[in-house]
Amino acid sequence: MQFFLDSADVDVIKKLALTGLVDGVTTNPSLVLQSGWSFEEALREICAAVEGPVSAEVVAADFEGIVKEGLHLAKIANNIVVKVPLTFDGLKACQVFCVEEIPVNVTLCFSASQALMAAKAGATFISPFIGRLDDAGHDGLHLIHEIAQIYRQFDFETQILAASIRHPLHVIEAAKLGCDAATIPPKIFEQLIKHPLTDKGLENFTKDWAKTGQKIL
Secondary structure (H helix, E strand, C coil): CEEEEECCCHHHHHHHHCCCCCCEEECCHHHHHHHCCCHHHHHHHHHHHCCCCEEEECCCCCHHHHHHHHHHHHCCCCCEEEEEECCHHHHHHHHHHHHCCCCEEEEEECCHHHHHHHHHCCCCEEEEEHHHHHHCCCCHHHHHHHHHHHHHHHCCCCEEEEECCCCHHHHHHHHHCCCCEEEECHHHHHHCCCCHHHHHHHHHHHHHHHHHCCCCC
């Protein structure tokens, strides 16, 4: 399973990329606002820090605008993935980008039928927002299950990128359901590694080792 960071904070991305566990990055207008960075400057820095795909979202809503912005964003770096909304115009633009061999992340997916249409349009990634579905009283992980069933049935190459991750269990359950990737806020990325029993065990081992009076080097 691939782990993407859902962030536009360049400093945080650079720090976590050093772990060797970051496969890519996703950004969106809200994350850019939080970061305080210039959008294109942030994208250049992120693309230089991470070898994998970096999703850059268009803000236009019409077909012509999406295509124009997407072609511009794709020129920023070789690992840019153009991120488009799951609308008629977004899916039409997705097909244009496919012809140009530009990878596409179709975002804001909330139903299996939407995911099916995105796959037929040639999306590289489909981003089901499981946390937002949970917030609205639905089962976000069930959507992942439905999409995975459909994609396996018809051998679609579109990768399932679990988005709107709220907690580590979302990541684990998405992995169990066969998600290709998850895009994770930095805080939750770090939580995947940490456990209080690990910290307690390490503390005990350190104390016991000190009592031996020995050194390894």
